[in-house]
Amino acid sequence: MSTDIIRADGVTKRFGRFVAVDRIDYGLRENEVSGIIGSNGAGKSTLFNLLTGYCAPDEGVIHYRGQDITRVTPQERVARGITRTFQLTSAFDNLSVVDNLVLAFFRAHRQPSLLRLLINRRKRHRDAEQIGETLQTFGFDGIRDREVKRLGLGEKRRLEIAMAVLSEPKVLLLDEPLAGLAESEIKGVLDVLRRRRGLQAILIVEHKISHLQDLVQRLTVMHEGRIIADGTCEECLSDAAVRRSYWQIDVAAGREAVAP
Amino acid sequence: MNAFRWWRGLVSAFGLLYLLRLLLPLPFANEVIIFSIYTIGCNFLLGHVGLISFGQPAYLAVGAYATASYLYYFGTNPYVGILMGVAGGLAASLFVGPFFVRLRGDYFALVNLALAVIVFYLTQNVLVAITHGDNGLLIVDRLSRTPVLDLSRPNQFFIFALLIAFAVWAFYKYLDDSIYGACCLAAKINENKLRFLGYDDRGIRLLAFVIANTTTALAGAMYAVYLGFVSPEITSPARAADPLVVTILGGVGTLYGPIVGAVVYTGMMDLASKFMSNWELIIGIVLVFVMLAGEKGIWGTLEPRLKRALLSPAAGSRPIKGASR
Incomplete structure (x- = not known):
């Protein structure tokens, strides 16, 4: 498909004898919001790492805007517009919210040579218009000067997405952005993501489908290293294979929880 | 916080240091200033970049020996001598830096200690023809008189040292306020993320290493001119932890921690060594x-209270200020 901005063709990744990702073809279209779900070990995180360059596939190629990026380093992929967040939040704990944003913003808009880093003041960039807008959009207005280590998990996730968005990526890859969050925090993150719809391609890897249903335009279900369904949420949920593999797990877990 | 504008902080800190000179003996004040410059590099590495080094005496010695060698063999102008010391420190840290900053944590700490040991034996044994081994280089009677500030006279040296220290602190304050300062703090906590954001984390660490150790060499160069003598004693591995001790005493990563730490450390050394032989025990x-x-650390604990006291109009700041000494 030529409209895919990033695309994996026949990629396989093995860890020893275990095949984490098994000859998968997956493409993400421009400005599409898409989700991948699957149980633990389904291979969704590995596929994610292949797309972002954290590991190299044993077979297959990855294309980004028509170019082969299979062997391109993660940093170079970031520079070309593929940005990811991490499941364990990784904003800088010892800096304030606004300084974290300044670092993300500065990188995206200037060549960060050491000299440029030295001659530019933090303070001036803190007041940059785009930083102000981001603070507002992501609900950091009252706590811009708070150190990140004093933020809650939901705020940290939002900050991380904010940092990723500030670098104006073409593809935004989110690794379980909702994991471990309380309901109210989930709402905050989803609100932010909804506002980003149509501005870039977004791929969200999640464990559970429930929160993604009204956010993503397209859903992909993985099971044991393969894609077993791909389509709208409704299509996926009514798919026989998905019901067998994915829902069964949930149903079984539900029964276990009820039984004692 | 506006009341604590950075230049006001700087001016008042150095005003207090100048007062110190009136209250306490001149050698003490001079040693404190040199010691704080010696420490600020270590403080920056540890507090802002997260690099702990047990080998700071190596760079101190490079600065001191470069200065002393120039003054012993080539010229007599102490200012040129100090510039030679700084150049020596810059060259040395540029030479070892690219290899050292690849290391992390314990390894970085120990490779610097190893360098200090190497420098110690180079100056004591291997390069005896140049360094005169344990006899050291005596340059006190070779310093030429210089106009404006004559560095061979302790009271004028004090003014010079105070000005240099002021410039060094203004520079580190500037670093801290730059985007580079934020990058250093970020590298301290998560260098992978920093690299992933698209920054050159190794370049950032290397620059910090070079800046810190060139500052340390500057302290060594000033020490050589002040004492008029340099011997391998300066890089003795037994003294390797000195700047770390002062850094921790003053408060890791705080701007004025090194000054407070140096005052307290030098003060304790002077006082305790007068009354007992095992003064290191007290420290x-x-x-x-x-x-x-x-x-x-001391300043890290006092600073927030001091700020609060100065910012709230009712509170008297005198007692706290006195305690910060």
């Missing part, structure tokens, strides 16, 4: 208490 005990009191 050890004090250090344990400072660490147990919350790892913030």
Whole structure:
């Protein structure tokens, strides 16, 4: 498909004898919001790492805007517009919210040579218009000067997405952005993501489908290293294979929880 | 916070240091200033970049020997001598830096200690023809008189040292306020993320290493001119932890921690060594208490209180200011 901005063709990744990702073809279209779900070990995180360059596939190629990026380093992929967040939040704990944003913003808009880093003041960039807008959009207005280590998990996730968005990526890859969050925090993150719809391609890897249903335009279900369904949420949920593999797990877990 | 504008902080800190000179003996004041410059590099590496080094005496010695060698063999102008020391420190840290900054944590700490040991034996044994081994290089009667500030006279040296220290502190304050300062703090906590954001984390660490150790060499160069003598003693591995001790005592990563630490450390050395032979024991005990009191060090604990006291109009700031000495 030529409209895919990033695309994996026949990629396989093995860890020893275990095949984490098994000859998968997956493409993400421009400005599409898409989700991948699957149980633990389904291979969704590995596929994610292949797309972002954290590991190299044993077979297959990855294309980004028509170019082969299979062997391109993660940093170079970031520079070309593929940005990811991490499941364990990784904003800088010892800096304030606004300084974290300044670092993300500065990188995206200037060549960060050491000299440029030295001659530019933090303070001036803190007041940059785009930083102000981001603070507002992501609900950091009252706590811009708070150190990140004093933020809650939901705020940290939002900050991380904010940092990723500030670098104006073409593809935004989110690794379980909702994991471990309380309901109210989930709402905050989803609100932010909804506002980003149509501005870039977004791929969200999640464990559970429930929160993604009204956010993503397209859903992909993985099971044991393969894609077993791909389509709208409704299509996926009514798919026989998905019901067998994915829902069964949930149903079984539900029964276990009820039984004692 | 506006009341604590950075230049006001700087001016008042150095005003206090100048007063110190009126209250206390001149050699003490001079040693304190040189010691604080010696420490600020270590403080920056540890507090802002997260690099702990047990080998700072190596760079101190490079600065001191470069200065002393120039003054012993080539010229007599102490200012040129100090510039030679700084150039020596810059060259040395540029030479070893690219290899050292690849290392992390314990390895970085120990490779610097190894360098200090190497420098110690180079100056004591291997390069005896140049360094005169344990006899050292005596340059005190070779310093030429210089106009404006004559560095061969301790009271004028003090003014010079104070000006240099002021410039050094203004520079580190500037670093801290730049985007580069934020990058250093970020590299301290998560260098992978920093690299992933698209920054050159190794370049950032290398620059910090070079800046810090060139500052340390500057302290060595000033020490050589001040004492008029340099011997391998300066890089003795037994003294390797000195700047770390002062850093922790003053407060890791705080701007004025090195000054407070140097005042307290030098003061304790002077006082305790007058009354007992095992003065290091006292320092050890004090250090344990400072660490147990919350790892913030003396200035790290006092600074927030001082700010609060100065910002709230009702509170008198005198007693706290007195305690910060």
